[in-house]
Amino acid sequence: MGEDALGRKARRLLEDKGLPALLPSVPRATGHVEVTLSPGGVPSYAFAPCPAYEAVPWTEELAAVAARTAVVSFGTLAQWGRVSRETVRAFLRAMPEGSLRVYDVNLRGHFYDEEIVRESIGMADAVKCNEDELPVLAAYAGCAAEPAAYAAFLRREGVQYFLYTEGERQSSVFQDGEVSVLATPMVEVADTVGAGDAFTAGLVAALVRGAPLRKAHAFAAELAAYVCTCEGAMPDYPAHFRERLEAGL
Numbered sequence: 001m002g003e004d005a006l007g008r009k010a011r012r013l014l015e016d017k018g019l020p021a022l023l024p025s026v027p028r029a030t031g032h033v034e035v036t037l038s039p040g041g042v043p044s045y046a047f048a049p050c051p052a053y054e055a056v057p058w059t060e061e062l063a064a065v066a067a068r069t070a071v072v073s074f075g076t077l078a079q080w081g082r083v084s085r086e087t088v089r090a091f092l093r094a095m096p097e098g099s100l101r102v103y104d105v106n107l108r109g110h111f112y113d114e115e116i117v118r119e120s121i122g123m124a125d126a127v128k129c130n131e132d133e134l135p136v137l138a139a140y141a142g143c144a145a146e147p148a149a150y151a152a153f154l155r156r157e158g159v160q161y162f163l164y165t166e167g168e169r170q171s172s173v174f175q176d177g178e179v180s181v182l183a184t185p186m187v188e189v190a191d192t193v194g195a196g197d198a199f200t201a202g203l204v205a206a207l208v209r210g211a212p213l214r215k216a217h218a219f220a221a222e223l224a225a226y227v228c229t230c231e232g233a234m235p236d237y238p239a240h241f242r243e244r245l246e247a248g249l
Helices: 005-016 060-066 082-094 114-122 134-141 147-156 195-208 213-228 239-246
Strands: 033-037 043-047 071-074 100-104 126-130 161-166 170-175 178-183
Touching: 060 082, 071 082, 071 195, 100 195, 114 134, 126 134, 126 195, 134 147, 147 161, 147 170, 161 195, 170 213, 178 213, 195 213, 195 239, 213 239
Parallel strands: 071 100, 100 126, 126 161
Antiparallel strands: 033 043, 161 170, 170 178
């Protein structure tokens, strides 16, 4: 974070939601994005230049967190900055053996290239993308821009899970040759900001609790659909989502 009004606001937001966070301050402005919604609620993004999130430092405190982390989700955007790229990779290397490293691709603007994507896949156990990102990833991989073809490529790269979302149509989850395909639940959409993140979080939260792939996938799709009914990326979730997770779905 930067030491500015946006940084302070972000800290308060996480505190209000009861989310513990390690947020080092750096001498840059806190990153932010202007989100514009289409008539159908689909977002487009305009990013501020030289954000703090491109300069996350690698520290002893962060190394201690990595050493006890069982699941991490990392993306592409922050890695456009070399400091954060090195920190992300140091964190992944410092995690315990058997941990789950989830690469939620999230290609934004021009802030990515083939090298970043390939190296991230090489450190991931799970990869998530959407229908807009798949053609880019498939071109890098030299395979057809089809989910089954890309899932096969990822298996050859040693990736265990491939999560693929197609907006209001459907989603697919591939796990070591097994596949689950589900239609997207029909809801009244307020906006879709945060739905992909909710899908990833819901699926991983269910899987690490031992849920079967199909049940974990259904839970993730329902969670993402709920986020679409709310304005903003971080709504308060109804209690039944947590209760179902704790009960093993």
